[in-house]
Amino acid sequence: MRRTAPAALLAVALxxxxxxxxxxxxxxxxxARLAVxxxxxxxxxxxxxxxxxxxxxxDGGAKDELTSVTSDIAGDxxxxxxxxxxxxxxxxxxxxxxxxxxxxxGGNHLMFEDLKRRPRxxxxxxxxxxFAASGPVTVEMPVKPATYTPATGH
Ligand code: CU
Numbered sequence: 001m002r003r004t005a006p007a008a009l010l011a012v013a014l015x016x017x018x019x020x021x022x023x024x025x026x027x028x029x030x031x032a033r034l035a036v037x038x039x040x041x042x043x044x045x046x047x048x049x050x051x052x053x054x055x056x057x058x059d060g061g062a063k064d065e066l067t068s069v070t071s072d073i074a075g076d077x078x079x080x081x082x083x084x085x086x087x088x089x090x091x092x093x094x095x096x097x098x099x100x101x102x103x104x105x106g107g108n109h110l111m112f113e114d115l116k117r118r119p120r121x122x123x124x125x126x127x128x129x130x131f132a133a134s135g136p137v138t139v140e141m142p143v144k145p146a147t148y149t150p151a152t153g154h
Contacts, residue, residue, distance in 0.1 A: 029061035032095065032134050039141040041112075042105075042148055043121045050074070050119060052110035052127065052141055053150075056101045065092040065132040066101060073125055075114025082107050092132065105149060119143045 035057045044050035058064060069077040080087045093108060095101040103109050110127070119125050124140045131137070 032064035033060035
């Protein structure tokens with residue numbers, strides 16, 4: 001666990017002697033605590049481009065930001081949002097404290113370009129998520145049928 005805490009906070013904690021019993025619990029609420037669920041990639045219909053969806057849940061008391069994504073199957077992975085039916089690339093998406101960031105069909109999504117191989121249904125695609133504060137998170141994203149939509153729907 002590599003968590004960076006502001007130096008001032010550390011100084012206060014030291015002054016109060018709180019670090020003496022620091023086992024990692026209790027102080028966690030000043031950090032984001034991220035977990036990824038519902039990740040999938042619809043089997044791409046294009047040989048060069050694919051989309052990916054997932055949900056990032058933050059149980060911590062601080063927000064974080066998804067800043068970049070990498071994958072060994074794609075030369076480039078970008079984060080897109082959909083506004084008024086048109087998608088555009090964004091530099092970061094916020095994962096709110098005690099909240100979630102949802103990437104779902106018709107909304108925010110990952111865009112894989114310059115594919116090195118074409119993912120097939122039943123395979124998995126490894127994706128590494130990079131955040132402003134938290135360490136990187138690796139996700140094994142299952143490849144679903146091209147028409148797949150999760151039960152929780154659109
Ligand atoms: Cu897109």
